[in-house]
Amino acid sequence: MACMSNFWAAPYAERPVSHSQAIPGSKSLSNRALVLASLADRPSTILRPLHSRDTQLMAQALRNMGVGVTEESDRITVEPAPLQPAMIDCGLAGTVMRFLPPLAALASGTVDVDGDEQARARPIGPLLDALRALGVTVDGEHLPFRILGAGVPTGGVVEIDASGSSQFVSGLLLSGARYTEGITVRHIGHSLPSMPHIVMTVEMLRDAGVRVDVSDNEWRVHPGPIRGGVWDIEPDLSNATPFLAAAAVTGGTVVIPQWPPHTTQPGEEIRPILQEMGCEVQHTDSGELRVTGPADGQLRGIERDMGDIGELTPTVAALAALATTPSRLTGIAHLRGHETDRLSALATEINRAGGDCEELADGLLIRPAELHGGQWHSYHDHRMATAGAIIGLRVTGIEVENIDTTAKTLPGFADMWEAMVH
Numbered sequence: 001m002a003c004m005s006n007f008w009a010a011p012y013a014e015r016p017v018s019h020s021q022a023i024p025g026s027k028s029l030s031n032r033a034l035v036l037a038s039l040a041d042r043p044s045t046i047l048r049p050l051h052s053r054d055t056q057l058m059a060q061a062l063r064n065m066g067v068g069v070t071e072e073s074d075r076i077t078v079e080p081a082p083l084q085p086a087m088i089d090c091g092l093a094g095t096v097m098r099f100l101p102p103l104a105a106l107a108s109g110t111v112d113v114d115g116d117e118q119a120r121a122r123p124i125g126p127l128l129d130a131l132r133a134l135g136v137t138v139d140g141e142h143l144p145f146r147i148l149g150a151g152v153p154t155g156g157v158v159e160i161d162a163s164g165s166s167q168f169v170s171g172l173l174l175s176g177a178r179y180t181e182g183i184t185v186r187h188i189g190h191s192l193p194s195m196p197h198i199v200m201t202v203e204m205l206r207d208a209g210v211r212v213d214v215s216d217n218e219w220r221v222h223p224g225p226i227r228g229g230v231w232d233i234e235p236d237l238s239n240a241t242p243f244l245a246a247a248a249v250t251g252g253t254v255v256i257p258q259w260p261p262h263t264t265q266p267g268e269e270i271r272p273i274l275q276e277m278g279c280e281v282q283h284t285d286s287g288e289l290r291v292t293g294p295a296d297g298q299l300r301g302i303e304r305d306m307g308d309i310g311e312l313t314p315t316v317a318a319l320a321a322l323a324t325t326p327s328r329l330t331g332i333a334h335l336r337g338h339e340t341d342r343l344s345a346l347a348t349e350i351n352r353a354g355g356d357c358e359e360l361a362d363g364l365l366i367r368p369a370e371l372h373g374g375q376w377h378s379y380h381d382h383r384m385a386t387a388g389a390i391i392g393l394r395v396t397g398i399e400v401e402n403i404d405t406t407a408k409t410l411p412g413f414a415d416m417w418e419a420m421v422h
Contacts, residue, residue: 006401007399008399008400010388010389010391010393010399011389011417011422012393012394012396012397012398013246013249013252013393016247016250016253016293016297017246017254017393017420017421018252018254019243019246019247020255020257020288021256021420022256022257022258023240023243023258024048024051024236025048025049025050025235025236026233026237026265027095027236028265029200029231029234030046030058030076031058031096032095032174032200033046033049033204033231033233034058034059034076034078035062035099036204036208036231038065038078038080039174039175039178039226040227041080041227042227043228045075045076045078045230046076046230047075047231047232048074048075050233050409051073051411052407052409052411053091053093053411054409057089057090057093058095058096058100060089061089062078065083065084065103065104065111066081066082066086067079067081067083068080082108083107083149084109085110085111085149086104086111087111088111088113089114089115090113090114091116091119092118092119092122092380092408093115093119094122094338095167097113097143098127098167098168098171099174101127101138101145101147102131102171102174104147104149105136105149105153105175106175106178106179107149108149109148109149110146110147110149112144113143113144113145113146113147114143114144115143116380118380120142120143121337122338123337125141126160126164127160127168127172128140128145130172130185131153133158133159134154134155134156134158135153135154136149136153152178153180154179155176155179155180156179156181156183157186158184159186159187160189161188162189163191163193163334164334165194166192166193166197169192169198170200172185173201173219173221174201174205176223177210177222177223177224177225177226178223178226179223180223181223182220182222183220183221184218184220185221187218188217191307191333192217193308193332193334194266194307194308194309194334195308196264196265196309197266199264200265202214205221205226208226209224209225209226210224210226210227234258234265235258235260236267236410237259237263237265238266238312238409239409240256240259240267240270240289241267242386242389243256243416244256244270244274244289245274245318246390246393246421247279247291247292248277248278248279248291248293248319249299249394250293250297251292251294251296251297252292253290253291253293254420255288255290256288256289257287258287258288259287260287266310266312269312270312270315271289273319276300276304277300277319277323278293278299278300279292279294297394300325301320301324302320302327302328302329303327303330304316304329305330305331306330306331307334310334310335311383313329313335313346313364314381314387315387316329317329317350317357317387318387318390320366321366321369322390322394323368325368326366326368327364327366328360328365328366331362332363332364338381339380339382339384340379340380340381342381342383343359343364345377345381345384346384347359348377349377349384352374353371353395353398354369354370372397373397373398374397374398374399375401376388376391376392376401378403378405382405382406382407385401385405386410388400388401389403393421
């Protein structure tokens with residue numbers, strides 16, 4: 001791997017790429033399965049999980065609370081146990097930070113939660129206030145904070161403004177069946193980003209035998225057992241998107257095997273986006289997704305509300321920066337509270353490379369411009385790093401800061417990327 005100090009020389013594609021890339025399991029599905037398995041009525045096996053920093057932080061947090069979690073290369077075995085007092089490190093993982101507090105309320109004592117310095121700026125207050133409204137004792141308004149478990153919480157109805165993160169809703173729902181009265185969550189904010197992730201949570205709860213009622217901006221999880229069993233984890237489709245983008249920007253072809261025929265993952269939406277930008281997209285009978293970029297590499301810009309699929313924004317912004325017509329990406333004000341302020345970071349880095357990216361109140365306006373090489377800062381954000389790698393395929397001399405931050409959800413990314421290009 002070519003590095004300059006902490007900068008990685010992003011490979012430039014001399015020719016169209018032609019590549020097949022297997023993608024490890026979904027982080028979102030893996031961490032939801034870990035939480036449900038830890039609360040289940042019997043042991044569970046999670047097949048083909050993601051092994052990354054985010055999932056390892058979740059697994060270690062559960063171990064610290066007394067759950068038996070055994071990781072092997074192709075599976076994780078989870079043995080539920082009474083939850084104990086613990087110290088938890090959530091790193092920079094939003095799923096750990098927001099899924100574990102409602103679970104920690106079930107512990108027999110104090111659970112202290114902290115994380116990376118950057119995580120202390122990520123939104124968490126509405127979730128902690130929701131737990132207080134449900135009768136849970138919480139010390140703190142942001143990381144670090146403390147949950148004082150004192151028996152099974154009563155639960156009941158809680159109102160929350162989840163416009164900052166859909167994970168507030170998912171976190172409450174995942175543990176809700178173990179609360180005495182279950183949990184009813186009412187979203188009272190204006191917008192609710194990343195709705196597919198809430199749909200994913202509801203489907204997984206139902207798969208575990210939990211009764212969930214859904215109405216407009218309201219979710220009711222009925223009390224009852226959570227069924228242990230086998231979770232088979234799909235490939236992480238959001239992690240697949242940079243590789244598909246490589247086909248788009250080089251006029252090449254990339255194949256992703258085992259693309260699910262039906263899924264709740266937001267990454268599925270890359271398919272119509274790539275088609276709209278000028279790519280040929282085919283889901284084969286054998287379950288492969290095959291993307292071929294336009295022969296001349298000339299992509300069209302798009303106008304799209306990305307509110308439900310905000311995690312795809314860095315990939316799509318990189319594509320837009322290389323397109324021949326303007327793009328307007330909206331509905332993503334909540335990205336200011338992700339691993340970094342992704343809107344500011346994308347605008348800064350695209351413009352640093354000679355691009356024309358304007359930050360909007362709730363998105364980005366990206367106009368065609370001649371890009372040039374230079375440093376691309378990643379802000380400790382895995383998706384910022386992969387966006388820089390995409391730009392580097394078409395622009396010589398792009399150097400991506402701290403490419404290893406991609407280990408948050410896709411360990412070994414740089415090696416996979418280099419194998420694709422060379």
